[in-house]
Amino acid sequence: MYGQRLAELVMEAAFPPGVINILCGIGSVAGQALADHREVRKISFTGITVVGRQLLATSSKTNLKKGRGEKAKLLHGGDDSGLPSNGHFVPNTAFSDVDPTASIIQEEIFGPVACIAHFRTEEEAIELANGTSYGLASAVFTENVNRAMRVGESLESGQVTANMWGTVNVNTPFGGVKETGFGRNLGRDALDEWTHVKCIKFQVSNL
Template sequence: MQHEKILDFIRQGKQSGAKLLFGGERIGDKGYFIENTAFADVGDDATIMREEIFGPVASIAKFTTEEEVVFKANDSHHGLSAAIFTNDVNRAHRVTKGLESGQVTVNAWAMLSPNVPFGGVKQSGFGRDMGEDALEGWTTVKAVKYNILPRL
């Protein structure tokens, strides 16, 4: 069950030595709600840094250069979505270009629009949902050739 998987990721984050900034607990005893959770100083090899959690958990790590952060982000088997927060639009363009991710948002998170394709790369999937690109998965190209010239 996804609820237990998320709580297990949070336990692993606590055990990894990452600093719990807030959250990390189940909300109430009914339903499947979990507090928004953030960890800082997360190591590059920590499970919460390398896996797709699909829950309200943020893993934050420090970096010095753009090249370093792009390397860290791409050093994963996953590539569903990435977010960049910056006041420098040129930096956003440079970093976005280097990221191996199916979707990148700048100064926002998970901005979905029905006319914009969404999907991952690597082990985060293939193909696209939404937008015209989504139609590709439901169609098949067929080549039909005619010889309309009489045979000699």
């Protein structure tokens, strides 16, 4: 009923054709079709957590299909034929020679997927790393401490590690920048997120 009423309001407001479309159907059919479609960029739903896990699994598989169709070479994985059928699993997958504009390197894939791109200079590496709309964590691997500091300061991310994998410590702030999110968890900075600055002024000469 809500969808039908929304369609009526859309028509009354004279929206251009195709801007808003109402599709009626059950989740296992209509919803699954939307989740499977490679051109659907975002899905919002209200339901049980099982549906959320299913959508994440579907989107991960869709990203792997994108990688095969884009300018990238599949080095490892990408085939889920050997995975358990009971559950939501994504195979360890690695792509090389990935085009910097490819969706698999521009979008966040919360799964065991590595995208490898080549660079020749330090400046080019920084440009590639900062060339996305996300910035949760970055890592620098080098034998030069000065380079690690220099590159780390130039990377647009909420956390930078040098010669190690990303780690989480309860004493240090954790969070991203750009479209990855805002605010911080953990550390003193996280406590500040739950407070606000208040300015109180009063006249003392009349006391």
